[in-house]
Amino acid sequence: MLFAAVAAAIFATAPVSAALPEGSRVPSLITQGALDGKAFSFNLQQELRKGPVVLYFFPKAFTPGCSQEAQAFAAAIGDFKAAGAQVFGMSGDSVEDLAKFSEKECAGAFPVARATPSSIQAFDVALTMNGQKNDNLTSRTSYVIAPDGKIVMVHSDMDWREHVNKTLAAVRALKG
Numbered sequence: 001m002l003f004a005a006v007a008a009a010i011f012a013t014a015p016v017s018a019a020l021p022e023g024s025r026v027p028s029l030i031t032q033g034a035l036d037g038k039a040f041s042f043n044l045q046q047e048l049r050k051g052p053v054v055l056y057f058f059p060k061a062f063t064p065g066c067s068q069e070a071q072a073f074a075a076a077i078g079d080f081k082a083a084g085a086q087v088f089g090m091s092g093d094s095v096e097d098l099a100k101f102s103e104k105e106c107a108g109a110f111p112v113a114r115a116t117p118s119s120i121q122a123f124d125v126a127l128t129m130n131g132q133k134n135d136n137l138t139s140r141t142s143y144v145i146a147p148d149g150k151i152v153m154v155h156s157d158m159d160w161r162e163h164v165n166k167t168l169a170a171v172r173a174l175k176g
Helices: 002-013 044-048 062-076 079-080 095-104 117-122 158-175
Strands: 030-035 038-043 053-057 085-091 112-114 125-127 133-138 142-145 151-156
Touching: 002 125, 030 095, 038 095, 038 117, 044 085, 053 117, 053 158, 062 079, 062 085, 062 158, 079 085, 079 158, 085 133, 117 133, 142 158, 151 158
Parallel strands: 053 085, 085 112
Antiparallel strands: 030 038, 030 112, 053 142, 125 133, 142 151
């Protein structure tokens, strides 16, 4: 029943806009996540030392749009790697749920990590439902972050379909 209520709320939510604008620095982020079902510790600042990062927030694992978005990122992961970028999904789900999601929907292609209420606030991605922000669910917001920690692209739209194309184009523009 909760699943249906969350899914309905996600689809009824108006478009959102991220408060972290292009050009701003990303906040520090250390959390737990999973890759192909195995738990790991995620430190955004350490990952940025390896190159650009696509950090995409999604509302709820195993909801239709979130599963389709994860599958689309998984299908394009080779293109992101060729452009020198890593992809990390983020949601307020438990690490246990994210471990299952990382195997099934992400096909082990990229990691997903837990967005805590404090990180949801820091990245200003709290899902707004009925005029109220929910610090346990995230909006569908994608950030492309340069290795220096500056945000170079933000795409915030509850429709998942353009997130992969827009973030990949932004990563490729960084390389060019």
